[in-house]
Amino acid sequence: MMLAQDAAANLSSGWFLEHAWLIAVVPGIGFFLILAVGKRIRDIKVGSLTIPGGGSMFGVASMAASLVLAAGTAYQWIQRVDSAGATHGALGSFGSSITGMLRAEGEGNYITPVVKSYTWWRQGGATFTIGSHIDGLSMIILLLVAFISTLVQIYSLEYLRGDRRYTHFFAALTLFAGGMLTMVLADNMVQIILGWEIMGLCSFMLIGHWWEDAANSRAALKAFFTVRVGDVGLLVGVSIIFFSANSFATKNGFGSGFDLQGINAWAQSGTASHTAILWGAVALFIACIGKSGQFPLHTWLPDAMAGPTPVSSLLHSSTMVVAGVYLVARIYPVFHTGLSINVAGSHFNLIAIIGGITIIIAAALAFVQTDIKKVLAYSTVSQLGYMMMGLGVGAWTPAVFHIFTHAFFKCCLFLCAGSISHSGSHHSFEMKKDMGGLRKKMPITFACWMVSTAALCGVPFFSGFFSKDEIIDNAHHAGYNVFWIIGLVGAFMTTAYMTRATYLTFFGKPRGAAAGEHDDAHGDAHDPHDLDVDDAHAVQPHAVAAHGSTTDDHAHQPVMAMARTVGDVADIHGDVDASDAEEAVHADDAHHAAEHDVHHGPHESPALITVPLVILAVLAFGSGYLNAAAFSIHKFTDWVSPIGGQFFPKIGEASGELPEAAFKWVNALPSILLVLAGFAVSAAVCISIYGDTAAPLKGITKRIAPLRWGYKFLFNKYYLDVLYEKIIVHGVAYPVSAAAYWFNQNVLDGIVNGAGKWARKSGLWIYKNVDQRVVDGTVNGSGAAARGLGSALRPVQSGKVNQYGALLFSAAAVAALVLILVNT
C-alpha cells in the first residue's frame, strides 16, 4: 500500500520500526495479566526491598518494556532520518523555516513513514485496517507516553499503597497506556477512534476510582459525558472524511478513506471539495476540543482532578488530554486547509482562535483557585490552548515540541502536588488552608517544583522557554499579531498564577495540616461551595471542586470500614490485606505504619515518589535543548517535523507549506520581560495579600467592590455554567419539553448535569405524555373503542322476537331497494 518512493528505497528501517505495534500490545497483555491474576499476588519480600503485589508489577514491567521498545523505535527512526542525509545542522544558525523552505524543493528528502498495515475486516467494499504508522510525530509521542506512564506507575506504587482498589487502579492505568499507544500508533482513523475511546473509558474509571463518594463518580460521569459529546464530532468527521477521501486515497494507492496518509494526501492535493473538508475538519475539531479541554468544553478537566493525583498527572495533564492536539497535528493538512477562514482578507484559522481564547480564559481562572491541583488543571488547559494556537498559526513543530516539554514539567508539577498532599498536607490540596512554608519540610519536592514552574513560565534556558516562546514567536512572524499578544499576555498570567501558587504552597507561614495540625473536616474549607454542595444533585463544577479537593481522604476513609471487617472485605476486594487496611486507618491510633502517620507532621516523601520527581525535573529543564532555536539546535525539528509542511509525498498541487520563524533574541525579549514582570507583580501582590500580619492588601477583594465583582466573576468561571444552563439548555429544551417550570428548578445546575436533567425530564415528559398517552393510548383506546361499540350495539340484541323480525325484514327491504336502484 506504500507509494513507490525512490527516497523510501534507500531509507534505513529496522526491527523496532517494523514491530512498533508491540509497543501498544505489551501493555495490553499487562492489563489482562493484572485482571487475571493481579489480586492473587501478595507482596514479595526480597531482603530489604519489597516487590509490591496486587499485580502492579505487571503494570510497571509492561510499561518499562514498551518504553524500551519505544526507545528502540525512536533510535531507529533517527537512524532513518539521518540515512535520508539531510539535517538542519549543516545549515548553520539560520531559522528552521529557511531550511524548511529549502528542503521543500527537494522532494526526495521526504522521509516516508514506516507503515505496517493489516486488514482488520472488509465490509461493504471498504477495508478496515489495523496497523502501525511510525513517523517523527508518532515516534516522539510514543516515547513520551511510554516514559511518563512508567514514571507515574512507579510513583503510584507508593502513592496508592494500601488502596482498596490498588489492582483495579494499575489495571486501568495500564489499559490506558495501551489505549493511548494504540491511538498514537494508528495508521487509520478507525484505530484512532478505538484508542481514543479506550482512553475515555480509562479516564472514567480512574476519575471515579474512589466511587464510594458520589461526587467522584459524578465527576467521572461528567468527564466521560463531555468528552463523549465531542466524540459525536469524531464519528461524524471520520465518516465525512472517509467518503470524501476514499476514492482519491484508493486511486493513489493508499488503503482507504480511513488511511492517515491517504487523508493527508487528499487534503493537500487541492482536489478535495472544500465543503467536505470544512465540515470534516469542524466535526473532528469538536472532538479535539472535547478531549483536549479547549474552550468551551473545558469544564470537565478541572473536575477530573477528583481522581487520584497520579491520574491527574498522567491522563489529565501530560498525555491523554493532548490526544486532541495530537489528532490535529496528525492530520494537520485537513485542519490547515479545512479550518482556515478568511476574515477581512487575512487568513485566520479557527484552531488558533479557539486556542487563543482558551489560553486567556483558563489562565485567568487559575488565579482564583485555592486547590493546588485545580491551579495546575487550569494551567494545563491554558497550555493546551498554546499548543492549539501554535497549530493554528502554522507553528507545527513548536506546538508538537510544546506537547513534548509540557508533558515533563506539568507531570512533574502534579506529582509534586501529590507528594505534598501525600506527606505534607495530610491528603489535602487546599493551599490556603493546609499548606504554606513547606519549602523547608520538603526540599526535594520544592526543588523539583521550582524547576518545573520555571519551565512552565518559560523562564529562559528552561524547556518551556524554547517551546512556548517559539509558538509566540511564530505567531508574530506569521503576522497574527492578535495571537502574538494573546500569547504574551498568557505568558504573563502564567507566571503570575504560578508565582501565587508557589507562594501559597511553599512560602509564608505553615497553615493547617502543613503546620502539623490534625483537622479532618476539610468540608469547612470552602464556604462558597458548600452552599451548592447541599443542593440536590449539583454537578456544578465548583461543587465538585469541593469534593474533588478532599477526595484523597476518601482513599482511607472506607478502608476504616474494612479494617473492622477485614474478613468480609477481603473476599469482596481480594487485594486488601489487613495490614494495609489498618495502616490506612488514621482515625483511631491503634496502628501506625511509620511514614504514613500524619502526626509526625510534614516531611519529605519516600524515594519511590521523589525519584520520579527528580527525573522529571531534570527533563523539565533539559528537554528543551532538543530544539533550542536560541542555540540553533534543531534535532527535534529534524527528527519530528515533516519537511516543509509536507505530510506525504507530493501528489498534484500541494498547498500550505508552513512558515517557521527564525529565532531572534529580540523577538523573544518581550515575553522574557513579561515573564519577569509577571513574577514581580504577582510576588508583590501575594506577599501583600497572603503575607503575615499587616499585609496592606489583605482581604482586598472583600473591600473594593470592582475587585470583589471581578473575583466573583472569575470565581464562578464567568458564570459560564449558568449561561450555558440558562441560554443553551433552556433554549433547546423549551420547544421539546414545553414545560418551562422544570428549568426553574435546574437554574443552578451545571451544563452537563443541566443537560442531563433536561434530557431526563423531557424524556420523562415524552414518556408520560407521548409514549403512554398518545402512542400507547391509541392502541388501548382502539381496544376500548371496540368494546364501546359492542355496548353501543347491545340494544340491537334486545331479545325481542318482533324486533329481530323487523330488523331482518327492514334490512332485506333496504338491500333490495338499493340493489334494484343500482342494477336496473
Next chain:
Amino acid sequence: MLISEFLLLGAVLFCIGVYGVIVRKNAVLVLMSIELILNSVNINLLAFSLKYNDISGQTFALYIIAVAAAEVGVGLALVLLIYRNKRNISLDELSEMKG
C-alpha cells in the same frame, strides 16, 4: 291473461304477513302471519306457473303447503311448551337472554 293482479294480491298478502310478524306480540298470530306470507308465495308460484305453462311452479306450491303444515305443527308445539312453562304466549316475555 293478466298476471299482474295475481302478483299484486301476492304482494299485498306478503306485506300484511310481514306487518303481522313485526307488530303482533302473540305467538299464534305471528304464526298465522307467516302462513299468510307462505300463501302469498303460493299465489305467485301458481300465477307464474300458468304464465309459463310450466308445472314445476305448482309442484313447488304443493311442497310449500306440505312443509308449512309440518312447520305449523312444530310451531304450535313450541308455543304450547312455552305456555306450559310461563302461562302466557306473549313474545315480549321471551327475553331471558339478550345483549
Next chain:
Amino acid sequence: MLTDHNWILTVGVFLPLAGVLIMLFIPKEEESLNKAIAIITAAVTLAVGIATMAWFKYGSDSSKLQFHVDVAWIPAIKSRYIIGLDGVSMPLYILSMVITLLVMIYSWDHIPEPGNAKAFMILMLILQTGMAGTFVAQDLILFFVFFEVVLLPMYFMIGVWGGEQRQYASLKFFLYTMFGSALMLVAFLALFFQTGAQSFSLEYLYAHSSMISTNVAVWIFAGMFVGFAVKVPMFPFHTWLPDAHTQAPTQGSVILAAILLKLGTYGFIRIAIPTLPQAAVKWAPVIGVLAVIGIIYGALGCLAQTDMKRLIAFSSVAHMGFVMLGISTLTQFGINAAVYGMVAHGLITGMLFFLAGSIKNRYHTLEIAKMGGILKRIPRLGWILGMCAMASLGLPGLAGFWGEFPAILSAYSPFHNDYVHLSQPLFRTLMVIAAIGTVLAAGYLLWMFQRVAFGEASPLIAGDVDADGNDLHAGAHAGDHAGDHLVGERGHGAVPFSVGAAGNADPHAEVHDVGIFEWIAWTPLLIGIVVLGAYPDLMFKVLNGSVTKLLAPVQALTGK
C-alpha cells in the same frame, strides 16, 4: 445444492420439538428431569448448529443458499417447504440456538413464579423451533408460519411467568404483533399475485420483483413494513416492548431482546427490500427518519425510567433504531452493519437482561433509586454490568460499536446508482442526529450504572432493609451505630458497617455474587461480546457476500 448435508437444517429446526415430545410423557413433578431433558435437547440442537457451521461453505460460497431443501408442502396454494442458509441467516440461526441453551441453563435455578418448569421449558423449546425456522425459511408462507409460531409461547411466557401487569403486557404484545403479521400476510399474498401467482419462493420473488408497478409495490411494502416494524420495534409501534420486557420473566426478556426483535429486521433484509426494491427506495427515507426518531426517543425514554429493566427495554428501541438506520441506507455498508448490530445487540442486551434478572432475584426490586453500591456487595456482577453498559453504549473494542459506527458511517452516503438515489442531505442530517444518539446512550447507561453500582451500598443493597423499605434488623449492631457516630463526626457521612459486620446477622447474608449457573450462562455471551468486538471480521466475512446478493435487486433498479 451446494452440499449433501441438506437434512441438517431440518433437524436443527425441529429437534427441539422432539424434546417436547419426550417431556410430554414426564410428570411435571419431575422438575429436574424435565429441565435436564430440555437442556440436553437444546445442547444437542446447538451441536447440530455447530455442525452446520462446520459444513457451511465460507468464502465466495457464503452468499449462496446452502443446505438448500425444496420439497412440496401445500401444492394447492403453491407454497413449498424451502429452507436454506446463507451468510445473513447463519449468524442469527446460530445465535438463536446459543441463546436458548444459555437461557435454559440459567433457568436451572431461576424458574420464575409460579414454577412449573416443565411447561416453561417446553415453551422455550417451541420458541426455539419457531425462531430457527424463521431464519432458514425461504418461502413466504413457511416464513409466515414460523414467524407466527413464536407468538403463543412468548405470550404465555410473559402472561404466566411475568410480573404484576403480566396479563396486560402479554395481551398487548400479542395484539400488536398479530396486527402486524395480519397485514404482513395480506402483503405477502398481494406480492404473490402481483408476481404472477407462480410461487412463494423467495428466489422466484427476487427474480420477478420488476413485474410490480412501483405504486402497487409501495402499498405492498407498507403492509410488510407494519408487520416487521412492529416486531423490530420501530417508533411508533414500539410501545408493546417496554411493557413486555418489564413484565416478562428474565428468560423471556432475554429471548425477546436477543432473538425475537431480530425477526423484524431480518424480515426487512431478507424479504421486504429484495422483493420490492422499487418500493424500498421510496420507503427508505421514512424508515430512516423513524429509525432516528427511535434512537433519540428511545434514549429519552430511558432517561425517564426509574426501573432498571424498563430502562434496558427502552434502550432496545434506541439500538434497533441504529440497526434500522443502517438498513434504510440500502447500502452494503449499512446492511452489514445492521446485521452486525442485530447480533451485537442480541448478546449485549440479552446479557443486560440476565443481569437485571439476577439483581431482581437477589433484591426483589429493580428500582434504581433503591439501589446503589452493588459493587460493594456483589462486585463481580457489578463489574459485568459495567462492562455490558460500556458495550451497550458502543465502546470500540466491544461488539456494540461495530454495529453502531458503520451504521452511522453508511448514512453519509446512502444508496445511489445511475438512475436512483436517496436524498443525501436528509441522510446526512440523520447521521448527525444518530451520532448525538450515541451521547445520550452514554448518558443513560452510565447514569444507570453510576446510581446502581457506585456509591456506598444503599440500605437495600447492604441488606438493612428489604425491597419495601422495612428495616430488617432494627436495633441490631450497636457497634455499627457507634461506628456511624464516629465517622459521622469526621464529616464523611455514615459508612454502612453492616457491609461486613452484618456478615452473621444480616438477613441478606445469603446474597451471593455471580453463581455457578450464572457463570455458565453468561461467560459465552461475555466472550462473544469481547471477541466480536476485537475481531469483527468473524462475522463480516460471512455477511458481506450474502448482503451483496440481497442488495442486487436494489442495485439493478433503473428507476422505471
Next chain:
Amino acid sequence: MLSTLLASDVVAPFSSPKIDYHALAPELVLAGVIVAVLLADLFLEESKKWVLSTIAGFGLLAAFIPIVTLAVSGHRARSMFGGAYVVDTYSLLVKGIFLLAGYVVVLLSQNYLEEGDYYQGEYYFLLLSSILGMVMMGSSRDLVTIFVSLEFLSIPAYMLAAWRKRDLKSNEAGTKYYLLGVFASAVMLYGMSLLYGDTGTTILKGIGAKLQNGSMSPVAVLGIVFVIIGFAFKVSAVPFHNWAPDTYQGAPTPITAFLSVASKAAGFVALINLIYVAFPHGGDVFQPMIGVMAASTMTLGNVMALRQTNIVRMLAYSSISQGGFILMPLAVAGGKSSGNALTAIVTYLAVYAATNLGLFAVIIAVSRKTRSGEVSSWGGLFSYAPLLGVLATAFLASLAGIPPLGGWVAKFGAFRAVITSGTNWGYALAIVGAVNSVIAFGYYGSLMREIWMKPVPDGDTAPIRTPSSLNAALMICGGATLALGVVPGIILRFSDIIKL
C-alpha cells in the same frame, strides 16, 4: 318428470326417471339408520337407551362409506331428476364434512343426554334427520330441492334447540329460532317465487342461464336478494344474526355445537349452490351485498363477543364473526377468483368444524365439573386439567388463525381468495379481515388468560374426569385441527379440485 311430460305436446308413455342408487346411497343409508333408531327406541327400555347413540354414530360412519366409494369411482358428476339433484366431488366433500361433524356431535351428546336424562330416541332421530337434510342440501341444484332440504334440516333443529323442555331458556331459544327461521324462509320463498317468475324455471342451471349482469329485471334482483337473505339468516350473517346468540345460549350445548357448525355449514353450502350455479352472472347484485354482510358480520361479531361473560354466548358471537370470514370469499365469487373462493370456503368449513366442535367438547367437559357457563369458571384450568387446557388453547389459537394450527390455513385461504380478485374492494375486505382477526384475539386471548393465568375460582383443583366418548371427540378434533394446520394438503387436495 311430470312437468316435462306435460310440457311436451306428444303424449309419451310414462317412463319412471332413472335413479342412480349408488349416488343416492348416503342418503338412503342415513334414512335407513333414522328408521332403525326410531324402531329401536320403541323396543329399548330406559337403561338400554345408550344403544341408540351407538346406532346413530355407526350409522353416520356407515353413510360415510358410500361417499368414499363414490369418490374413488371417478369425478364424473351424476345428475338426477333433470339436474335437480347432482352428486359431484363438491357435494361429496361437503357431505363428508356433514357426516363427520354429525358423528362428533353424537359423541358429544351421548353423556350429556344420559346424565341430563332427556328423551334419547327422538333426539337422535331428529339429529339424524337434520343431518340428512344437510346431506341432501349438498346435492340440491333446484329451488325446490333446496327448499325441501332446508326445511328438512331446520325443523328438527327447531325442536332440538328447545330440547330441555323444563328450561325456559331452552324454550325461548327454540321459539326464537323457530319464528325467525320460518319468517326468513318465508321471505326466501317469496324471493324464490319471484326468481321462478322471472326465469320460468326452478332448475338452478336454467336460472343461471337467464340471469345476466346489467340486464336484470327488478323482480329478479328482488328475488336474488330475498333468496340470499334466507340463507344469510341460516349462516347468521349480520344483520340477520340476532337469533344466534340467544338460541346458542339457550339450546343444549351439543345442539349449540351442531347449530354453530353443521347448520351454518349447510347454509353456506346452499349459498354456494345458488351463487355458483344460479347467479354466476349476478355478481353485481350479490357481491356488494355479501361483501357488506361479510365486513359487518365479522366486525359486529367480534365487538359483541369482546364484552360477553358467558362462554357459550361468547362463542356464539365468535361463530358469527367466523361466518363473516367465510362470507368474505363469497363476496368475490363469480369473478376470476371463483375457484379460489370455493376452495377457501370449503376449507374454512372443514377447519372451522373441527376446531369449533373441539372447543365445544372442551366446554362440555369443563362444565361437567364447574356446572357454570361463565368465562370466569375456566380460571386456572391449565393447573388442574393440563390436557384440556392445552387443547382449549389449541382450538382458540386455531380460531384466531395462529399457525401451525388449522385456523391459519382457513384464514389464509380466505385472504388469498379476496386478494386474487385484484379488485380494490377485495383488498379493502382483506384489510378489514386482517384487523378483525386481531380484534378477535381480544376475546380468544381473554379465554386463554383464564385458562393459564387466572387462579382457580373456588380453589377446587380436583381433576376433570371425561367419559370416553368425549375423549374420542376431543382427540378427533384436536388431531384434525393440528393436522390441518401442519399439512393443509389433506383438505386442500380435495377442496382444490372441486368445481361447480
